[in-house]
Amino acid sequence: MRETEELAHLDREIERLLRRRLELVAGPESGSTGYDQCRRAMEAARCPVSQPRVVYQGVAGAYSEMAALTFFGKEARCQGLARFEDVFEAVHRGEADYAVLPIENSSTGAIRQVYELLTQYQHYIVGEDTVRVEHCLMAPRGASLDTITQIYSHEQGLFQSDRFLSRHPEWEQIPFGDTAGSAQYVAQTGDITKAAIGSARAAELYGLDILYRGTNHNSGNTTRFVVTSPVMELRPGADKIAVLLSVPHQVGSLQRILTVFLLHGLNLMKIESRPMPDKRWEYLFFMEFSGSLTGPGMEEALEELSRSTSYLRVLGNFKNSLTEG
Numbered sequence: 001m002r003e004t005e006e007l008a009h010l011d012r013e014i015e016r017l018l019r020r021r022l023e024l025v026a027g028p029e030s031g032s033t034g035y036d037q038c039r040r041a042m043e044a045a046r047c048p049v050s051q052p053r054v055v056y057q058g059v060a061g062a063y064s065e066m067a068a069l070t071f072f073g074k075e076a077r078c079q080g081l082a083r084f085e086d087v088f089e090a091v092h093r094g095e096a097d098y099a100v101l102p103i104e105n106s107s108t109g110a111i112r113q114v115y116e117l118l119t120q121y122q123h124y125i126v127g128e129d130t131v132r133v134e135h136c137l138m139a140p141r142g143a144s145l146d147t148i149t150q151i152y153s154h155e156q157g158l159f160q161s162d163r164f165l166s167r168h169p170e171w172e173q174i175p176f177g178d179t180a181g182s183a184q185y186v187a188q189t190g191d192i193t194k195a196a197i198g199s200a201r202a203a204e205l206y207g208l209d210i211l212y213r214g215t216n217h218n219s220g221n222t223t224r225f226v227v228t229s230p231v232m233e234l235r236p237g238a239d240k241i242a243v244l245l246s247v248p249h250q251v252g253s254l255q256r257i258l259t260v261f262l263l264h265g266l267n268l269m270k271i272e273s274r275p276m277p278d279k280r281w282e283y284l285f286f287m288e289f290s291g292s293l294t295g296p297g298m299e300e301a302l303e304e305l306s307r308s309t310s311y312l313r314v315l316g317n318f319k320n321s322l323t324e325g
């Protein structure tokens with residue numbers, strides 16, 4: 001009992017010292033204005049759009065299309081576009097209400113192009129979902145493992161299948177815009193020396209035979225997708241906040257951010273650092289943590305984060321879709 005009391009006393013003392021340290025290291029005038037921008041975005045927040053126009057990268061049968069249909073339901077008007085940049089532009093120009101974008105894969109990590117574009121466009125994350133990715137090797141009728149010489153897929157399809165592909169070093173690997181697009185292309189050629197890696201749905205849509213199921217080496221292979229919007233939305237049940245921030249090049253500046261999370265009881269769920277191309281060896285941090293923007297104490301926590309960062313942008317508040325294990 002004595003020990004428990006002593007520990008609780010120590011915790012309170014550490015918390016008091018950390019709070020004092022935060023006050024001393026940066027005054028209220030220093031740091032970014034990130035929270036003011038967030039407050040304005042919250043004031044302008046919109047309700048979810050009904051019968052939305054949704055864009056994704058790729059063609060029908062791409063995993064991104066599956067993510068869009070899972071999140072918005074079969075009634076959503078989904079349109080595939082060639083490049084990630086086209087998807088961001090369509091939302092930016094008001095031609096679509098939402099974009100669905102892959103952000104990370106459980107086997108290969110960050111989808112870097114999407115992180116770069118999230119930093120460039122002032123869009124908000126309003127939702128997320130995961131899709132189990134089971135890749136199939138598919139080819140035109142008459143093909144077999146022996147007739148194939150070229151494999152087409154999205155670079156992620158190739159990365160996620162690298163162990164399977166390393167068993168066939170004689171196959172040339174050709175990156176393509178998206179997995180389903182590669183299936184469509186291979187089907188159009190009708191060439192039995194060409195095969196694609198993509199979803200079973202893509203094989204069915206484009207009339208290819210599945211030669212091998214599960215080319216991905218990780219059987220739990222899953223991709224997380226984010227749903228972005230040009231306007232912030234505060235959907236009921238939103239329990240995860242995403243921010244983009246940079247910290248001054250000073251000893252302990254990242255620790256200061258972590259202290260804010262600790263003192264406000266916010267669970268840090270993700271941290272990803274991205275290089276800042278115009279500032280060599282400086283980084284932008286993409287962080288996700290538990291909480292609601294409208295919840296008690298969050299205003300104070302974000303103001304403290306604002307004071308502790310040289311740049312802060314709140315990317316949004318949305319419902320966590322990740323399950324343990």
Ligand SMILES: O=C(O)C(=O)C[C@]1(C(=O)O)C=C[C@@H](O)C=C1
Pocket residue numbers: 057058061062063064065102105111133154156157177178179180223
């Ligand atoms: O090419 C597709 O089918 C996509 O939806 C893109 C994408 C990606 O960019 O990661 C999505 C899920 C899989 O991880 C493989 C490819």
